[in-house]
Each structure stands twice: as C-alpha cells, then as structure tokens.
Amino acid sequence: MNEASFDFGIAGTALRARGPAAWLTPLCSAWTAWQPAPESVPWDVCLTADASLPVPQGPLFEATPHAQGGVCTLVAPGFEGEVSAMTGAAHLRAHPEAGPADIGYFLRVVLAIQAFARGGMLFHTAGIVHRGQGYAFFGVSGSGKTTAAHFSAPAPVLNDDLVLLWPSADGWQMHATPFGRRRGAVRVAPLRALLRLIKAPDVALVPLSAGRALGELVANTPVLSADPLWLPEVLTRWEALLSAVPVYALHFRRDATFWEVIDAELG
C-alpha cells in the first residue's frame, strides 16, 4: 500500500499525518487550504493499515473517545487509536476497509486535544460571522445550529458544527474548520457572543446563569469533557473565556428575526 503524508493545521495547531495514500490523499486534497503556521510544531499522527483487525462495523465517528490522564483512546471494531497529550503523538491502527472519513474523524480528535494543550478549544457550535463579528450558536443536537446558519444567509458560516476558539492579543477568535458545512471564504472572526439556542415562538435574548453557561459550554467541548483530569482545566478555560465574552440564551423561531434582537442588544 502506497504511503503518503500531509500537514494540517488551524490557528496554532499543526498535525503531520503519515499513512496509506488511499486514506490520506483524499483528505490532503479536501483540506489543502488548511496549512499550519510555519512556526507551529506538528504532532505526528501515524496511521497504520492492519488487516488482522476485525472489519469495521460502522464509522469511527460512532466510537466514543475515552480519556484518562491526558491519554485519549478511540477503540471500535476495526479501529485502535490513541492520542497522548503528554508526548504529542497519535497512532491509529485501522482495518484496510476503513475510509478517509474515519481517518478524518481521528484527526479531528487529535486536533481537539492539541488545540486544548496549546491554549485553544474545539467547540460544538455554529460559527456565524455577522457585521465582521463572530457569533457562536450552540446547544444540544437538534437545538437549531444548522437552522440558525441557514437563516443567516448570506452571512459567512465558519462552520455549522465545529469551530476552533483561539486566544489572541485582541481577545478570543473563532476559526473556521473543515469538519462540517461552511459558507463563504471567511476563516476567522473575533468572538462577539455565545448564544445558547432555544426554540421558542418569540425571539428574545435571555441572560444565562454563570453555572448553567459553564455546564452547557463544557458539555459542548468535544473529547476533553470526557476526562476527569482534563475537566478542571476545561472549566477554568471556559471561565476565562466567559469573563471576556458574553453568553445568552437565544430564544428563536425559524426565521431571521433573531438577528434584529442580537443587533439591538449587541450590535
């Protein structure tokens, strides 16, 4: 099986993936625009095809990451993956029938861990840019992230499911990722507000208690919220972010009127 490698990165993250070309070439092609900054030291991600593993029973996406003490494992029929935040290395053995989407998911998990180790956070949210400012619409599955992105057209959507939050000298920035649907060419915007989506007949911005906000945000921090040892630092990082960025519950209905309410309060 031909081998390949490619570098991938967003903001201060950087991964160097090596493995079978059949897995990496499609990802390299799809993610070619996501090059790490030259000064970012990459983590090595070693991908190995292993026919002795059972045939995959489903996509790796359905496997639950288990994290303990800074080491995250991702195990499912046909897959054995491990990411160490301490050594900055990741390895995935997968059955040859695994596909690029499985590998892409593994790289996403590695990126989540590296981003956190370097001061950022991957965040389950729809990141929408409005008047040059980034708004993060978050909530449980089905709360309306994709709907909010749809009704915000033609505003740029950094991603309708996962964005990368990254600190900068000017405050927290929201970066686009290739892990979901996007709209427009904008890749980064200053984070203006966090908005917890709640479907309701009347549109309103409602204060969210600090505790509730913290719990909601941690629950939407992929991978890291699974490790009791990482969690205190995850909470601390969200507290730091919440001291700089306002959070609200956004009661919204299936139209674009929520932007009027947001502009009135935050514009």
Added chain:
Amino acid sequence: MLNWDDVLTAAPTLVTRESDGELVVVLPEQGKFVVLNATGARVLALADGTRTLREIADTLSAKFGAEPVQVAGDVLRFAQSLVERGALHVRKVM
C-alpha cells in the same frame, strides 16, 4: 427506587465547580452536567458514603429549621434525580 436507609455517595469521577452561587457538576463519562443551587450542593456534599438518605434529610432539616416532612420529600426527589443522572451512587443497607 431509593429507600431512606440507603447510603449515598457522590460518583467518584464527578468534577464540580462553584460559579456565582451555583454548583456545576460535570459527569465526564456521560458528557453531561447538572447545575445545583446551594441546597442541592449541600445534599451532594453530605452524600459522602457515611450517611443514609434519612440522615441527609435530617441534617438539612435541622440546618434550615424547616419542616422535616417537607424537607424529606424534597431531598428524596432530588436524590432520586441525581441517582438517575449517575451523579450519586447508592449502597443498599440490609
């Protein structure tokens, strides 16, 4: 279903953080969280593996000078909800 003689213990992997008068309780295995008010936080703190549900209710009743029957009902419902969410573990006392 909880009994008054059950001994309650907070799940060992719980991670908590006090935030502006509320206690955020994160359940890492489930990726879920619970937000407790001061009374709820007190129940969780008392669930240290040495007290029965009855003793927890009695302690709170004495602390707040509230009607024991009323407190007992509230504590039972609250403890049951935390057990269902995996935040509290139950040891049955025979």
